[in-house]
Structure formats: structure tokens, C-alpha cells
Amino acid sequence: MSDVAPTVHPAWLPAEAFGPLGRRHTMAHGTGLLVDTVVGEVARACARYGGTVRHTPAGDPAAPAPHPTTVPSPPDRTPAPPVAEPDGDVDLLLALRDAPTLPAWARRLAAGAATPLGDEGFLLAGAGERTLLLADAPAGLLYGLFHLVRLGRAAFDARPVECHRPALALRMLDHWDNVDVHPVTGQVERGYAGGSIFWRDGAARGDLARVREYGRLLAACGVNAVAVNNVNVHATEARLLTERLGDVAAIADVLRPYGVRVHLSVTFAAPVVLGGLPNADPLDAAVRAWWADATRRVYDRIPDFGGYLVKADSEGQPGPFTYGRDHADGANLLAATLAPFGGVVHWRAFVYDHRQDWRDRSTDRARAAFDHFAPLDGRFRENVVLQVKHGPIDFQVREPVSPVLAAMPATRLAVEVQVTQEYTGQQRHVCYLGPWWSEILGFAPWGPDGPTVADVAAGTARTRDGRTGEAGGSRGQTPGGGLVGVSNVGADPFWTGHPLAQANLYAFGRLAWDPGLDPVAVLDEWIGLTFPPSTTGEPGLVRRTLHAVLDGSWWTYERYTAPLGVGFMVRPGHHYGPDVDGYEYTPWGTYHFADRDGVGVDRTRATGTGFTGQFPRPWSERYEDLDRCPDELLLFFHHVPYGHRLRSGRTVIQHIYDTHFAGVEQVEAMRGQWRRLAGLVDPALYARVSERLDEQRRCAAEWRDQINSYFFRKSGVPDEHGRRIW
């Protein structure tokens, strides 16, 4: 049992998920904080399910042996499990490879895997009745443990030796949480799951039990870093770097046992607003000294502090432009202070003109990140991660992949996705984003035989000119920039507002660990863990229904919202629900240019903004070519008449009508499917999902009707099937 309040949903770590593990007789070899975490988890499971666990610390004579032969006490009231007899009845061995106490059979098995497992990898092997989980470092044991949990009973089947290492070293969640309730954005900017788990009404939450449980959930899906405050850093939040640092350290203390490092969003103006310096010029010696001192103080308190996250010169946030410096100057300033401590700076590439003139069709927000950053490739320090939104605009339900990801081979690039559903239904709509992220990570910017976006994020991409994508290829194990997600978590009892949105958080971690995973298989894992068969009626029906509701829900959402990649037909401000012209005449650079004849944004080199030219071949050519551009991105790249025929054979206008009718029908089907689960799953969860599906149905119909009416009024083209358009 977790020590979290019983009203909080256990997500993918219900007690039942630990049944197979808790029935085993386990021996653990090795020392370290995270080994203790692992042993504690096993002990807790054993206490419930009757297994045993014994912990033999590694034999480093210099190291103290915190748990020589006893089992660590679980943190709750569960009675300590019986201590297993040595060796004979052990059927699960958890061990660090260099543990001198490792028995011979395990040593032989381990020798079969010569490759290093790294800081976080693990080896799993079955030998007769025994199962071995081996790691080179404590974090590997932790991830291996949760891998066993995921596998359930199958973990203990005979199996060949298999090694698991994360593809991406940095797997991070950014919390856009404010300490103060912001008058416009609230406690959590773009948060749809209640308050913040870290902050409340201007202060840190006193009780960190929820954060500890969060760390456990993150470890169980593979996330290893968290930024604890909003990238828009307001006055109070700026002080987390200085006088409120203790609050950050407290969070770090409870996340550390789960291998999660803490990062902090800082304001580039900190030397001015906190330090009282006259400027924040990154080339000013006093500014450098101020940051060096501030960073040193952070590491004094938090030795494993992850680093800084910065939104600079973006949507009004301060940045190096003020001083005539560029983003490399700005990022390197902070990176230099973090480098001695092993920290990184995440520098966001989300820079564009948010005071554009809608009349000006030559300026193209989609071009902005590339235009700002591509020329800086090679200028960033090794511990700068340039954090690039997956698409060139802003987390729309459909965008091309950002060309920045294929343009900076000498820079560590992170891909940023939005787990929080700002533009995908705000956790009132079911929208499983695994397939979308999988598509992004699997996108091959240089063509089908080239590396993928995941390779770029891993730092292993080879670019068109044959260089590796690593910044300074000689570094050995270059981590790349990894995957970053904007968190969808809040103080809501279900963590994510919509209970089924937990699947997005889970899939984020799993895909960050292994971008090659099938997102439906990941969803299946999540279902198995979150709805363990022993807790539901008709487990087969539950599983099938959850797949039916979730698998295709991203495409469904796409169908009833902005069509064909055109994006941004949402209500300004809150971004929920339709408003076709809501951004059409605004300074935000997000237009569709619909008139009575056609719709879409001409971003070709031939006649448009030239954005297609920011991609390498073959995409620069495919996107440019009206006949070869993928249908789903047609209006992102081209302005076409309503009668234009898609590759699907349908006209654009008929596609709009058809998909919008279909999308609502699919939501109705989802509601029908869900209703079959009445009485089969937790009633509170059932009720919450039901209520949200009702809202999704209402809102989807609103989208359908507004989009269809808008385009019918503009085009005058009737629906081929004579359906009702208002």
C-alpha cells in the first residue's frame, strides 16, 4: 500500500500490480539509496502477498552497509514480511553487477551480457526456476523492478537474457505550475487537473506525500527529471532560485529515491530582479558572477540538481535580445555555471513574433524557430539542451515535425511534447496521444532510410552530410537532448482530471524510454496495470473496451476539430472548443486564410512563405508539391480551393464535412462502449469518465456544427450526403 491518501487513485501502481512480485522469495545484492527503494518496494509487496525479501549489501568494504541482513521497514503500517532463508528458496535475484556477494549462477548469467548497462539499464534473465535482474547502477535496478511489475507473472517465465537501456537519457516532465495563483493562468498554466501537487496559494504544499507517490509513478514509467515550476516565471516563482530554494530542495528530497532529478525554471532577468544588478547581459562579468554564485548555492542544497529551464525572448519573457546578444550567449551563460556540477540548461526554442500583423502574409510563425536557432548550431555548450516543440507552431493536434530537429546536428536537441491536453481536449476529451508522439518520434526527416526524430533526441542521428547529430561526437556516451513533456498532472484525485488521461502520462514515459514501442502495446501495458484483472469484472471486456475507447481517440479528436493540419481554430485565451476565426485577425501568427474560394496557408517556396525549404529532402519536396503533400497536412502547407481533390479522392470541402460528421459519431460510439463498463470498474472512475464523455460529445458536436457551418457559409457547397449543416 502506498502512503498516499486513500482518495488518490493509484494510477498504474495499484497494490494488485505487485502480486506476482510479492509472492516470490527475493534476494537483493547492492547498496545505494535507489537499491533501498527497490528493496522497500519488494518488501511492501511481500508483506501483502506472502513472499520474502532479503537484502545483502554489496561488498565494497569502504561503503557502510545500511541494511546488512535485515529488511528495511516499509514506510507504512504494513507488518514486516518474514525473512527468507539464505539462497535455497530464492527465486528472484536483484543485484548490482559488481556486488561481491553475487552467487555463481548469477555471475555466469551476467557474464553473458558483455555490453555495459549504463546508469539506468538492466538485464533480465530466467534460469530454471530463478529469475535474475541485474544492473550496473542502482537506477537500473529500480527501472528493472518496475519492468518486472509491468510483466507481471510472465516476468518469471523462462526467458533468454535480455538487456534494457533507455534510448533517451533525459526523460523529463515540465510542470507549468505557479507558486502564486496567477490572475490569468491560475495555479497551473494550461493545467486541467486541479491545483498543483507542489504549490498552493503562494507557498509550497507542506505535505509532500503526493509528490513522493508521483515520483514513484514516474519511475514506473521511466521519467527521470521534473521541472517544478512554470516556464513563465513570475515574481514569486523567480525566488525559487534564491530565498525559496528550500522548497525546491524538499521536493528533490522526496523525488530522489525514485531517480527523479529536479530542474528549475528561471527567469533570464534574475540578476536584475533578484540580484539587483543593473542588467542581465550574458556577457557582463557581474552577471556571470551572479549566476555562478546562485548556481553554487543551488548545488550546495541539492547536489543532484538537474539544471535550469529557460523560456527567453518568448511571449514577453526576458532574454538576451535585450542586450543585443543571441540565444547561444544566453544559454551558454547559464550552462557555464551548471557544468562543474553536471547540470544542464534546457533552453526553449519557442521563439517567435507574438505581435505579428495578420495583414502581413510574408511573416510566418512556422519559420521562426528555425530562423532564430539554426544559424546558432555549434555555438551551444555541451550541457545546453535546446528544447524544441515537436511542431513549428504550438502543440496542435496535427503539425509537421519542426524542421529545427533536422537542422542542428551540432546541438543537443530535446523534443518537447504536450502531455497536458491544451489543444487536444483539455482532459475533458479522451485523446490518447501515444500514436501522435510515436509518429513524431518515428518521423524520418531525411527520408525513410535515414535517422528519425527519436535518433535526434537520442543524439545518435546521422544528418544529411554524414555527421552525427551529437554535439561534439567525441564525448562517448552522448545523451542527446531527450524527450520533454509538459505535465498533465495536478492535485486531482485521478492525477490527470480525466482518468483516462493517465494513459498519456504513462505513454510519455514509456516512449521516452523506448520510442520504438508500439503505442497500442504501451496502452495495453497501462490498461493491465491500472485495471488489474483481479479488480474488475469481465477483465477481457474491460481491456477491449478501453482499447476501443482510447486507441483511435487522437484521430477522432483530429476529425472533429481543425481540418487537414490547418490548426488553431480554438477559442482565444482558454483554447477549448471551436472558434474558427478566433485567431484569424490577431497578432498570434496562427491563420487559416479561409475565403469564399478556398482555405489554407501557402508555405511553399514557389508562391508562399518558403517554410517548406526549411526541411531537408525529401520532405522539402514532398511538402512543396501539392500532389504529394500528405493529406493530413495539406492546409498547413497549401492554400487550395474547396474543390481541390485530396489524395484520398475526396474534395477538401467534402472531407471537412465527412470527417466532422464521422468524428462526432465516433465519440458517440465511445460513449456507448464506455457504458458497457458500468459496474465493472471503480464507480468513481466510471462516473468521472462518463461525465467527461458527455461533455466530449457536446463539445464535439459544437466543433462539427461550427466548422461545417463556417465552411458551408463560406463555400456555399452543399454536403454530398445532404446532412444537416446549420
Added chain:
Amino acid sequence: MSDVAPTVHPAWLPAEAFGPLGRRHTMAHGTGLLVDTVVGEVARACARYGGTVRHTPAGDPAAPAPHPTTVPSPPDRTPAPPVAEPDGDVDLLLALRDAPTLPAWARRLAAGAATPLGDEGFLLAGAGERTLLLADAPAGLLYGLFHLVRLGRAAFDARPVECHRPALALRMLDHWDNVDVHPVTGQVERGYAGGSIFWRDGAARGDLARVREYGRLLAACGVNAVAVNNVNVHATEARLLTERLGDVAAIADVLRPYGVRVHLSVTFAAPVVLGGLPNADPLDAAVRAWWADATRRVYDRIPDFGGYLVKADSEGQPGPFTYGRDHADGANLLAATLAPFGGVVHWRAFVYDHRQDWRDRSTDRARAAFDHFAPLDGRFRENVVLQVKHGPIDFQVREPVSPVLAAMPATRLAVEVQVTQEYTGQQRHVCYLGPWWSEILGFAPWGPDGPTVADVAAGTARTRDGRTGEAGGSRGQTPGGGLVGVSNVGADPFWTGHPLAQANLYAFGRLAWDPGLDPVAVLDEWIGLTFPPSTTGEPGLVRRTLHAVLDGSWWTYERYTAPLGVGFMVRPGHHYGPDVDGYEYTPWGTYHFADRDGVGVDRTRATGTGFTGQFPRPWSERYEDLDRCPDELLLFFHHVPYGHRLRSGRTVIQHIYDTHFAGVEQVEAMRGQWRRLAGLVDPALYARVSERLDEQRRCAAEWRDQINSYFFRKSGVPDEHGRRIW
């Protein structure tokens, strides 16, 4: 000198305006609080300009004589003026008609005006070198005094006897001021002049000097009632009726000397939220008793309390519908408790479905007030004033007059206008509303020979069936419901944000006193008072320029905003600036139905919502008839093709283009004209107006471009003159 902080602009009561009065030798006869006010004003003027004043109280032997022969001390540090010698050198006599001390010559003059002057009227007469201002009641003297101020030197020219009485007895400003800063609407809902002069951050402002000065300004333009809090009554504001009543009483105390009565917005749910009763059913005896008790307590504290203002069953506010009762039941409940004390209830007729379905073209918000209230005519108590917005929608720059105003002959009707410029530029744009109100008040619902809206508000209208519009015609001097304006005043140093918006406040009072006044003449009064020639360079140029900027500014605003009466093309929420489709697919009932072929709302009986049928003839016929409907309201009543020819001869689409180009050109001309005043008027005022004119120019161009682009994209019709449409 006023006792207000010197940083507050004196508006239309600068010291210089009192010059002609302050040079006279004045004798005042009569007693009463307002007589004291008058004498104090004169004394203040004399102290500055060398005149004298003597106050001989009336000889009612029962009445105390508060200022037997001395001059009351002015409220500031100004030294007391010299006391005049009796009689001989008096050149201005201010007197209550029944003052026994009245000299014979004045008595003779007064006898010439047999008509009673009423509570607020006055008589002005010149006799040789002497001028007589006579009233039947102290308030008359007060209004007469400010009439003298307005007249300036001309007040003392020889003139025949003239009598002035207000056409409308109730001349009221509603403050939509919140006590608490509301999270959405702020300190003042739809306020564009800074904070509230009454409230700040959850409490009453301690210093009421500003309120006192406000009362003085109101008296000087003719306003005699103020509602001190928002019609949307939130939790804190509800308590103004009970434990916070002292705050209201304090305001009443400082406004009383200027003849301004205080009214209070109350929540219909008060018996529940304040009294703890289980319901607020107007027919429930306990509810009636609660209100009776609450009202009695109010009058214990504020004997001349004006009454309650109620927004019920409107935009989410509670009301009698909850209990299956109607608006007459609700209003009469409160009226019954107010009647014994002479108070009235202002009951707003702004009731409509704000959760309409945009798909439903049969529901018409314009119809709502009539449909709700016309059937209740005759059901309201005598001290209920039904407060009707001037148009059927919501204070748009152009609407037809509300048909409710011609439909309830047995009800006291007040016309509600918006002095605050919610939909007319929010005090960032110059928009002098005098002509708009004048047009509304002068509108003749029953045709050119019938009574006007002003007659309805005065309670003197004769309806089509020959009955008077008075509720209970036998009451003698029936006051009618009067004119109500939503205040545009705030804590801003210029009172109204835009200094030239003061003219709207002034004109509101003057037109409420006499709806027949020429709004340009009223503006001329305002200019003369606010920019006294002695304080400006080139007074002729100043006056001409202010007329050039202000006279036609309402039409200018109309030209560059929503065309031909269609209304509501504003940004949702704040209502500033254009968003053509902003409300098109919302539940608010404010649509234009533009498609590729045409635009407008069909409200005819023949094919539309039938709203035209709510008007009496001839308007029911004129509005119905596409060929006779006034151009400026065409799209309010009809949906027409873009090629439809207006009575002006232009097509609708060309009219849209032409007026939008013209509107911006006119704003540019206003800016040019204003610049001529650099160095000629108060520099702070000059700078404020200049800055706002820049914003008006920017915003007008935004309107022009968005409206023109929107309709060009929809219609495909090019501008005949080939001007730039984006």
C-alpha cells in the same frame, strides 16, 4: 476651490466657471440643507472673485435658523467673504418663494409665475440691475444656481421670466461598481476610468471627498439619483443591504447636500443568502417579512434612501422564476416594502436567454424583453420603475428603440442608456453619445405626431389607444420612470478615463433634465464650462476644435465598426475591438448570419423572427418593409444579399467598404484637429487625449481592415474604388 485633491480634474466646475456669480452681491432667502449648499457655493465663489453673499433664512417661526445672518463657512481654507450691506447693493436674489423675508420687488416678480415650480424647478428673472432666482423647494435653488453658472455673464442680462422644471423626475446613474475586485469584471464592471470612487479592494474608501465632488458635478448637470453598486450583486456586495449598510449611509450623507439620493442594487436571493431563509419566494410570508424588516432598517439609517435596483432572472442572477413567480410578483414584493418610505424599486427588463443555441434561428434575443414584460403591463405597483435598455439587444452603437417602451402604458418605464462606453470605444475612443441619446429620446414610436420616448420616460405619453402612459393617471404629478445611465465615472483623475468622455456624463444629466435639448448645444455648454475661455489660449479655436472632434464622433464610431445596425462584432469578453465572428457561434443570441451571399438578421413577420411585430405602427410596417426600413438599421431587420441597394443608392457591400474607409479617415482628421490644441489647453489633458486618439486611430484601422477583409473574403466583391483590402 473644491476640497478635492488638486490632481483631480474639475470637469465642468472649474473655479473660473463661478466668476460671474462670484462678482455679484447676493442675498439668499430660505432654509434647508440644500439652501445651505447653495449659499456655500456662492460664498466660495465670492471669496475668490470679490462678491458678497448674505443669507436670510426663511421666517418659518417653527424652523430653527441655522445661519441667521452670517455666511456659512466654506468647507475649505478659503477666507470668509465680506458680508454685504442689507438690500441696497444686492444684484442677485436667491429665494424660496415662501420665504417671508422676500422683498417686495421679488414678490411681485414671483407672482407673475403662477405655475408651481415643483420640487426641483426654478424661476429666473431679470429686473433692472437685479436678477432673481426663485424656487418652491431648496433643490430648485440648487439647480437654479448651477443654471446661473452655465449661463455665466448672460445670467445677469435683462431677461423675461423663465421657468425651468425637469422633464424627467428620476435622473439616475447606475454604478456597476463592485466592493470586492471581482476576478472577471474587476472593481468596476465595464468600467474604463480606473477604480471605483466608492469602493476599493473589498471595502468602502475611507475618504469621501471624491464622492462629495461627484455629487456636486451631478447636481450641476441635473442628476438626482445614484445606485452605488453593481447590478450583478456578488457575495460581499449583497451585504451592503445589511451589515455593510453603514458604508451606503456614509455615501448618502455626502451626496445629500447636492440633492442626490442613494439607491442600492440588491440580490433577489437576499432572504436566502443574508437571511438564512430556505427560499426567496416573493409570495412567501417569511420572505415578505424579511424584506420589510430589511427595508425598515435601511430607512432607519438613510431616511431619504432612493430604493432598490434589481437585475433578476438575467444572465444568471437569481429571480422570481425559481419559485414559479413572475417579474411583477418579484418587483411588487420589494415595492411594497419601499412604498411606506417613498422609495422605488428599479426592476430591469434586461431578461433573455443567454444560453441560446446559435443553430436555432427562431429564438430572437431582441424579442425577449417584450415577450417577458409586455404581458405584465398593469401588474406593477406604482413605485415600481421598469428599467428598459434603450434598444432590444445591449447598448450597441445602433439599435432600434426597444418596443417595450411603447408596449406598457400602465407601467412606469425608465429608459436605460450606457454612459460608460462598453460598446462605443471604452473611453479610449472619442464617442460623444449626446446625439444618440437625443435620437432615442426623440423617437416617436407611434409616428411623427405621437409622443416620444422622452414622453414615455416622463410618464406623459399618450399611447395609440389614447390612454396616458402614466401608471394610474390620477396620481397627479406622475414622475414616469425617467432616464437611467450606467455611469462612466471612476477614480481616474479625469473622472472618465478619456477626458472628453466627461461630455457624455454631462450630456446625460442635461438630456435627462430636458430631453429636447440640442445635443450640440449641450456640448457647447460643456465646452464653455470645462474649458473656460480665461484658461485656454485662443478660446475660439479651442471651442471649434472640440466641436470638430466631438460633434460627429458617434457617427464616426458607427462607420468603422459593425455596419448597418447588425451589431455585436466585438471581441467576446472585453467587448473592445473587432471580432466579426466572435459571437456568431455562441449562446449569447447576437448573430449576423453572414455567408458568401449576404448578411443580416431576418426579424420580419413575413419570413423571420417576427420582431417587427412588437412595434406599433408605423414602425411595425416600416421595419418590415425592405424598401422603407432605415438604412442604418437594415441588417438589424433584414438578411440581404451583398448586392442589395440601400436607400442611399449604394450596395450593402460597397457601403461597408466606404464607411469603413471613411471612418478611419475621420479619426485621422480628429487627430489632426486635436493637435492644433497643443499648448492651448491643460498639458496633462492634452497628452491624455492625444494618447487615446492614437489608440483610436490604431483600433479604427483594425476595425476597418477586419470588417472589410471579412466581407471581402466572404463576398468576393472588390471595392469599387480599388482600395486596399487585406
